Each structure stands twice: as structure tokens, then as C-alpha cells.
Amino acid sequence: MSLRQLGSALLFCLACAAVAQTPGGMANSHSTSNTPKVSVSGIGTGFVVADGYLLTALHVVRDPGSVWVGPFEGKRWSKAEVVASDTALDLALLRAKFSASVLSLAAWAEVPVGLEVSVIGYPQPRLQGLSKKITQGIVNGNRSDRNESFDAGFFQLSAEISKGNSGSPVLSPEGWVVGMVQKKLDALSVASKVNDLPVNVNYALKSSELIAFLQKAGLTPQIKALNPDFYQRPYKVFAQTQGSIWTVVVVKGLTPTENLPLPSTPP
Numbered sequence: 001m002s003l004r005q006l007g008s009a010l011l012f013c014l015a016c017a018a019v020a021q022t023p024g025g026m027a028n029s030h031s032t033s034n035t036p037k038v039s040v041s042g043i044g045t046g047f048v049v050a051d052g053y054l055l056t057a058l059h060v061v062r063d064p065g066s067v068w069v070g071p072f073e074g075k076r077w078s079k080a081e082v083v084a085s086d087t088a089l090d091l092a093l094l095r096a097k098f099s100a101s102v103l104s105l106a107a108w109a110e111v112p113v114g115l116e117v118s119v120i121g122y123p124q125p126r127l128q129g130l131s132k133k134i135t136q137g138i139v140n141g142n143r144s145d146r147n148e149s150f151d152a153g154f155f156q157l158s159a160e161i162s163k164g165n166s167g168s169p170v171l172s173p174e175g176w177v178v179g180m181v182q183k184k185l186d187a188l189s190v191a192s193k194v195n196d197l198p199v200n201v202n203y204a205l206k207s208s209e210l211i212a213f214l215q216k217a218g219l220t221p222q223i224k225a226l227n228p229d230f231y232q233r234p235y236k237v238f239a240q241t242q243g244s245i246w247t248v249v250v251v252k253g254l255t256p257t258e259n260l261p262l263p264s265t266p267p
Contacts, residue, residue: 038251038252038253039251039252039253040126040249040250040251040252041063041064041065041250041251041252042059042060042061042062042063042065042248042249042250043060043122043125043126043163043164043247043248043249043250044056044057044059044060044061044121044122044164044165044166044167044168044247044248045060045120045121045122045164045165045166045167045168045169045181045245045246045247045248046060046069046094046167046245046246046247046248047103047167047168047169047177047180047241047244047245047246048098048100048101048102048103048244048245049093049102049103049105049210049214049219049221050102050214050219050220050221051102052095052096052097052098053083053093053094053095053219054069054080054093054094054096054246054248055091055092055093055094055167055180055210055214056091056092056094056166056167056248057090057091057092057166057167057180057181057182058085058086058087058089058090058091058092059090059166060092060166060167060248060250061082061092061094061248061250063250063252064252065250065251065252065253066079066250066251066252067079067080067081067082067094067248067249067250068080068248068249068250068251069094069096069098069246069247069248069249070246070247070249071130071246071247072098072246077249078096078097078098079096080094080095080096080248081094081095081096082094083095083217084213084216084217086213089153089205089209089213090182090205091180091205091209091210091213093213093214093217093219094248100243100244101243101244102222102244103169103175103176103177103222103241103244103245104175104176104177104221104222104223104224105176105177105178105207105210105211105221105222105223105224106172106174106176106177106178106207106223106224106225106226107207107208107211107223107225107226108178108206108207108208109208110225110226110228111139111155111172111178111206111207111226111228112139112228113139113140113141113142114138114139115138115139115172115178115228116136116137116138116172116173116231117136117137117138117139117157117159117170117171117172117178117179118134118135118136118159118170118171118173118234118237118238119134119135119136119137119157119159119160119161119165119168119169119170119171119181120132120133120134120168120169120171120237120238120241120242120245121133121161121164121165121167121168121169121181121245122164122165122168122247123160123161123162123163123164123165124162124163124164125164125247126164130247132238132242132245134234134237134238135159135160135161136159136234137157137158137159137160137200138157138158139155139156139157139178140155140156140157140158141155141156142154142155142156153205153206153208153209154182154203154204154205154206155179155203155204155206156201156202156203157170157179157202157203157204158200158202159200159202160200160202161181161202165181166181166182167180167181167182167248168180168181168245169181169241169245170204171237171241172226172230173230173231173232173237174224174226174227174230174232175232175237175240175241176224176226177207177210178204178206178207178226179204179205179206179207179210180204180205180210181202181203181204182203182204182205211223
């Protein structure tokens with residue numbers, strides 16, 4: 001099976017996953033007759049940190065299955081393997097065959113509160129498709145425990161994120177990575193407890209944690225000095241970096257000798 005055919009099959013799996021959802025968001029057990037025997041168990045975003053290596057969130061690739069990254073030009077996909085991980089930081093380093101520019105990381109000590117940032121990734125790909133989306137916000141501040149007694153390694157940002165954005169890079173106006181998206185506040189849960197609805201309360205892991213993780217894994221990340229007074233419009237940040245940001249998909253249900261089935265009518 002060619003990589004192009006594999007890409008079509010992956011897109012078909014995602015489409016089937018979307019169709020098999022009821023309006024309430026729960027899986028419909030009566031809608032599986034036309035779905036393939038393989039299924040997508042994890043979807044997120046990853047970005048290039050070294051030649052042949054991508055960084056993503058560990059929870060994206062935590063479930064069993066084969067890991068794929070893409071789609072590259074022509075709907076091609078590349079099989080990846082997890083070569084390093086950190087459970088406490090929720091980080092996973094993937095190795096795959098591809099050719100792309102490496103994204104530089106900014107030293108966190110140079111990142112001011114209030115810095116304009118962009119997030120590029122694949123929010124809700126089952127509903128919105130496998131096209132990159134960019135959102136913009138600012139660094140709201142550091143995240144620590146309730147007593148403000150220690151730095152938890154995360155910062156809060158206001159750029160919109162959704163499921164599928166896990167692993168997305170948080171980018172400065174220069175296009176340097178200042179963090180990686182990992183989680184968001186459960187607004188509905190909080191609202192039910194405090195009678196107030198928080199909006200765009202999202203968290204990313206600081207670039208300092210990413211740099212330390214990559215160095216521990218034996219890589220030498222590209223670190224660039226940050227100029228907080230530099231400004232570049234979001235469309236330029238997107239054009240500069242999007243070629244190094246891809247979907248990370250975990251597919252389960254394949255035996256070691258199987259490939260993904262082809263849809264009867266390729267998309």
C-alpha cells in the first residue's frame with residue numbers, strides 16, 4: 001500500500017469516527033456496520049524539534065496502537081515511534097522519516113507576561129478536518145499551586161484551544177516556541193461549582209521544560225534569543241512555521257502484518 005493510499009485510509013478512519021458520533025457527542029453503538037475494523041484512539045499535534053524528531057503530548061500517544069504523523073504534501077503519512085517520554089511533564093518524543101525545518105525554542109527567562117502568542121495545530125480534527133488552524137492570545141501569567149509557593153512549569157495563555165491541540169507549539173511573534181499546549185480548564189465543571197464561567201483558561205508547558213527534556217533525551221534543541229518588542233502579524237507566523245507542525249494520530253486494530261484498509265470511494 002502506498003503512503004498516499006495510507007493517507008486516504010487515515011482520513012477515512014477520521015471521517016467514520018465523526019459520523020459515528022450522535023448529536024450528544026456519545027458514540028453510537030448502532031452506527032458501526034460501515035466503519036473499518038481499525039480505529040483512531042488518539043489525535044493531537046506535534047512539531048519538529050530536530051532532524052527526524054517531533055515533540056508532542058504523551059497523552060496523545062498513550063493508548064496502544066501504531067503512531068503516524070502527517071499529512072505531508074500529497075496526503076502522505078510517516079510511521080513514528082516513541083523514543084523518549086516523561087509522565088510527569090506529559091511529553092513524548094517521536095522519531096519518524098520526514099524532511100522539514102526545525103522550530104527554534106526561546107529561553108523562557110526572556111518571555112514576559114503579556115507577550116502576544118500564536119497556537120497552531122489541529123483542533124477537533126474529527127469535526128473540522130485535517131487542516132492547520134491558528135489562534136492568537138497572550139501569555140496571561142505563570143501557573144503555580146494555590147499558595148503561589150512553587151512554579152509548576154506551566155503558564156496560562158488566552159489563545160483558544162480544543163481537543164486536538166494537545167502538543168501544539170505556542171509561538172512568539174518571531175516564530176520561536178515558548179511552550180507546548182497540554183490542557184485547558186474544564187469551564188463547565190468550574191461553572192457548576194462557583195457559578196462563574198471561565199473563558200479561554202488554557203495551559204502550556206514552558207519552553208524551559210521542553211529544552212531540558214530534549215537535552216535529557218540526547219538532542220540539542222535550537223535556542224534563540226527572544227526580542228519581546230518584535231511584532232509579526234499572525235499570517236506571517238503561520239507561513240513561517242506551519243510546515244513543521246503536523247497531526248499525530250494513533251491507530252489501533254492493526255496486526256503487525258496489516259495495513260489500513262482503503263475506503264471504497266477514496267476521498
